[in-house]
Amino acid sequence: MDTFLATLFILVCVLLIIVVLLQKGRGGGLGSAFGGLGSSAFGTRVGDVLTWVTIILTAVFLILAVLTSMQFRPKAGVVVTPEFNPPSARPYTDNVFVKIRSATPKAKIHYTLDGSEPTESSDEYTGRDVNLPIAGTEGVTIKARAFRSGWKPSEIASSYYGPHWPATQPAATRPQSQPATTGAAAR
Numbered sequence: 118m119d120t121f122l123a124t125l126f127i128l129v130c131v132l133l134i135i136v137v138l139l140q141k142g143r144g145g146g147l148g149s150a151f152g153g154l155g156s157s158a159f160g161t162r163v164g165d166v167l168t169w170v171t172i173i174l175t176a177v178f179l180i181l182a183v184l185t186s187m188q189f190r191p192k193a194g195v196v197v198t199p200e201f202n203p204p205s206a207r208p209y210t211d212n213v214f215v216k217i218r219s220a221t222p223k224a225k226i227h228y229t230l231d232g233s234e235p236t237e238s239s240d241e242y243t244g245r246d247v248n249l250p251i252a253g254t255e256g257v258t259i260k261a262r263a264f265r266s267g268w269k270p271s272e273i274a275s276s277y278y279g280p281h282w283p284a285t286q287p288a289a290t291r292p293q294s295q296p297a298t299t300g301a302a303a304r
Contacts, residue, residue: 196271233260
């Protein structure tokens, strides 16, 4: 159906261009387009075959334009899960400034820092870095979820930032090897 509709639309476009180019120039500018002075309300050339073909093709063009725009509109889907930058690939001992993004255009990202699941009423990520104060804490777990009107919300993304890896962190999210860093190199 999509191929037929697209082909029909292109065919009508080409025919409309050809018919318009085949028409004889009427001259006289915009005033003569409406019959000029002293002629009937719609002029004497309304019955011209090419004029009627142009009117019909224009009507078909407009109808097909509406139908194809409705048919080829992107379907609502599931919003892509947010990602964190920097990732929690190593222990952090100082404040961490985290960026959050989703690959879904126009998605709004909401996040929490208290371990609860983010909802649309949670803090909204505005594009500015989220400051995670790590120093003197056991660490911070940031959870984020992306929402878009008419779409299913994304999965919840979670990332831990802290001076050590918590024992409760699932092995799948823990890095395979932790680099040995000390002092200033850990920042």
